Amino acid sequence: MCHCQKPWGRVLPKEYLVGIDVGGTFTDILCLEVNSQKLLEAKVPSLPGRQWEGVLNALIELGINAEEISAFVHGTTIATNALLEKKGAKTALITTKGFRDTLEIGRTRRLTGGLFDIKFVRPSPLVERNLRIEVPERTSAYGTILNEIEDYDFVKLGSLLERSGVESVAVCFVNSYANAQNEKKAVSSLKKELELPVCYSAGIVPEQGEFHRFSSCVLNAYLTPVVRKYLSTLKIELQGRGVDSPVNIMGSNGGAMTLEQAGDFAVGTFLSGPVGGVGGAVRVCEMTDVKDSITFDMGGTSTDVALIHNRRPRISYDNQIDAFPLQVPQLDIHTIGAGGGSIAWVQEDGTLEVGPHSAGALPGPACYGRGGIQPTISDANLILGRLPIKRKLSGGLELNKGASEAAFAQLSKKLQGADITSLADGVLRIAVAKMAGAVREVSVHRGFDPRDFALLGFGGAGPMHVFLVAEELAVPTVIVPRYPGHLSAMGQLLADQRQDMVLSWGGRLENLSGGDLLSRIEVMEKESEALLSGNGFALDRQRHEFSVDMRYTGQSFTLAVPIEKKKMTWDSLRRGFGERHEQTFGHQDSSNECEIVNLRLVSRGLVDKPVLTFSEKNDKNPIIESRKIWFDGAWVECSILDRELMAAESTFVGPAIIEEAGGTTVVPPKWKVSVHLSGTLFCENPFKKI
């Protein structure tokens, strides 16, 4: 635990909150001076393999005084990259006799594609088979130790692991969710023998289901050395530059964690990057008094969407990274391979398809003029007049429309010479359908109707496409925040600390005692309180929320039902669950008994969140240009607005294009737009619900 921190929430004379978001191409830094509400931003190239150096460069680029930084929150892709490039640690698995192949057999599913595919190859487990070592131990499903592990020769095992060059160890025993005694004993015995990171499955996911638990634990072991090395380098370098504020890392659960926590829970940083945007979106919702929204964060290669209900992003406990199950709480962010660089192509049966292949940052879309010749979504937007050709984009890029047209002419040839303008329009519509599918995935598949939500567009390409997605889904409102290209970093610098805890406990309601439940959640709360207090959060800066995972007896899937310690009764719980079930699955079954499977606690350490006003009333003319844009099958004369100049509380009706550093907003005809004091655009869909 870190002892050198300033208490959160204290206001200094000049106080910078810093958010740094490391992406595949660029490292984004955003810095908020709390008192003056000035935002500073910079973008520097990311340095693959040396992410921390990019972070330092970004800090230097900004030129602020290191001592005036009061909080530093960082979103990193270090874990994701290490997994995708298979550059994690050489990992050993210590497991119950008879179960060394749990990772390999799983539940016999492929977990990725493969139907009709004779040449399908399932991704190999992260631990080589000869490093999956069985030990004689056993616990029953009800937590009885059937076979103690005391007598096992860990000295011999330790030296074997050492000889094999193992860098990290995962201890995963069957039924350890019911009693982790053997796992814990194995960990402490191993730690006596080895100077290596050792984690155990019940410490990562204390829940039933050996495949998912083992997989999560092994992912954690595999990533721990990489993540720890990165974090310690970062810490030393930052301290070397005089940054003495606490450094926090964004966790997949949407909250910040300390460096020490991140080092012990590497697997909790997979979504460190994308969660920032969702957090930023929550702040936007708070500032603009919106309760329910769906985020639409579109970049160059992919689009992330997430559902925010009652200003809370939804959490998912059943995740998969690549073909590896991961059962730790993550924001329920759904990613699809459709971004500005997604390539349009003709399938074997002569139909048109967009993505998932992307031109990426290099060569990039044809219009970047960096050697790309494939037609992409960005090229389609350029052909339709939605991107500027005269002005440079941020980053100094000037777009080449001729190259886009040439790329689409090639595509057109494969489709009996279709007109390239309508072809570009079609490509866009197919991409939009896919993105709408992603929105349906996080809403309809989870029992929500997207028409009850506002769609919040951000990221480099989000504001350009979000209106089309809203039209496709009949979503009534679109929101575009100020600085849409930096919302992720904004979410980071205003992130609360967050801690998730779960206890596998329950049974049929009729067999449970309320007192028992209460005493268990008290213990959880005390533990969590101590952790947050240790991180500098006074009790009045802490929030603890409980929920229970419930299902009808006989079902497998659970739904989370929030509980309030003082008001809860079994009946209210039954009712709450029934309603949630009906909403999600279309029916409830009041005659069936329900049961509790897990108790969950989400604890947050609150940080101060200033009210941001990025817009003021003025009478400047925001229109800087007018040009012809393709909308709904025709070229339409359209005003181009500079977002810097737009007055608070002004309104206008589309079509319009709004340009700012790091993002272009394309408002289709008839949409009604009003500018909120926070600089946020509120846009009303003119088309009726379908």
Next chain:
Amino acid sequence: MKNIVQLELIRESLVAVVNEMRANIIHSSYAAIIYEGHDFSCALMSADGRQIAQGLADHPIHIFAVPYSTRKVVEVFGEDIHEGDLFLHNDPYTGGTHLNDVLLLQPIFYDDKLSMFAAMRCHWNDVGGMTPGSLSGRVKEIYQEGIRIAPTKISQRGTLNEGMVELLFNNMRGREERLGDFNAMLGTGRKAEEHIGRLFNRFGGQSLLDGIEELIFRSEKLMRSKIKSCPDGEYFAEGYCESDGSNPEPLIVKLKLMLKGDSITADFSGTSKQTNGPTNCGPAMAFNAVGTIVKAFLDPYTPINHGSFNPITVNAPEGSFINAREPAPCGGMAEVKFLIDSVVASAMGQIVPEMAVGDLKGGANHVHIAGPRLNGSTYIHYEWPAGGTGASKGIDGGNAVRSYNEGDFNSIQSVETVEKQYPLRVEACEIREGSCGDGEYRGGFGLRRDIRILNQSAMLSVLSEKNVIPPYGVFGGGNGAANRFIVLRKGKTTLPSDVPGKVSGFQLLKDDVVREETAGGGGYGDPLDRATELVHLDVKHEYLNKNQAEKRYGVIFNETGSVNQDATIHKRSKIKEQRVILKIQMDNNQIHDGARRVFLINRENAKMLGVSEGGLIEIIGVSCAPLRGWIKFDENAEYIVVGTDGGSLLNLVNGDLVEIRPVVSLPETVG
């Protein structure tokens, strides 16, 4: 232009409907086999019963049969199909699979006209019959397998036929669970109807239906062009079902696959008659198998719809075990369907050699363990463990995983779930080392699972194929290990049945261990051509031991553990010399014993093969799968005599030299 974009939008939207149906079923069903095992599928059908859309996880075995059921519903009810009606069906003889797979069809109307069906087929854990779980290897008639539902209107204009519902659920074990699953299907149908209603509004009813026709047309056009690119010809293949459960005699599937121009005809004449054991299936399955395999070999990557099937004609003789009539039991339909798959794959591998693939683990491998709980109620644990998949050019098979002809679902339950729910303890669930079919590319490994009985008693039922006749290799690749289901009683192997793989209600005692060992996938190419580094890796990873590497791959290791290249070259040439090579003679007088192909062979050659009379051998040709048969001693036999059909399978002519070798059902015991 507008149309081409609209077409893609329609395709995306339809698959989205199916995926949402899937999510809904998983989340709201009651039986573990559905929500955890995912033994269900969803699809959309046209009003006349052609397939419109399915998802990547939906199982062809379920879905490709739905057109039959749908057409039957349309045939039976004709004009009498209205909004709010729902149809239930599981009858194998009119397009069902086995009785456990219950189909719910939700008709969908546009402009008061029937325009589509949403289809959900879910495996119900029990549909009545003589054993818990309804599937048994030893049934004689379909009536012992549960209740048979011909196309039935279960809901009339929005009103559920309560009498019918009562009748059904009064005849099944686990009433609450059945009802829960039934409700999940009803809810899913409603959601699908709503969703499609929105698509009608959005695209316009007629435009949506026209778009669907265009998509089907394009799939057909693509499939026809693929078929046309293959050489015209007739290709022969055969395969055995090893037992109908009571009779140890095998049954044969014979196939003549005819390619002409842009169409394919599959003629199954010569296939064995239906039996009174569970290894039969209804008329949908042969077509289902040909459709699955042709799609995989010729057009694996474009989304599937009925157009891909239009160029295919199938003739499966009525009354044969692949097109059975009442009262033939059909519980083992998956075993039969996978057998047809493997026969069709053997023929397709001759046509498209670069896609040729080692045979798969057999059928579903149904395993039921049922018994009393301490409180007197009955539990049923059901799983159907996967095996290794076949190797193909450039690729080793996968270990204990779903194969290319199956949807993506779990087939074993989580150990911790099993132990929490049932009085059972899973003592091992591991790779079955050494079980691969050898080859330049080797087949995948099967799995081994040990389950201990904790209460006083229980019953074991197994319904499985390829326990005696193991999966074949291709282009000289070895066969995978056969499936094996045994009981360990006080540490000693006990056979739960005299017919391997067909067990009905075997009485288990406390502390018995049920051991499931699943088949390895067939290999591809000569094992002696396998790169020595790959064999080295398999040894390092302990999939093979050093003895197996030496005996089966000819790879010798130094004391340091590295490959001894010189010794390996020497060993490999020695193994080659010891192979039994005979001259082939084509003759129309191929001897048969019942369904069995019989090869006459002299004692000396038999001794070299290490096979006694009645043993199973295979002849390695130059074209895909081997030709298998049983040997009979004949001292005068100099040549190996095969019928012209067999010669065609092997792609050989009179006088060619061929390798003969024994079929070893437990390769892991070699070395």
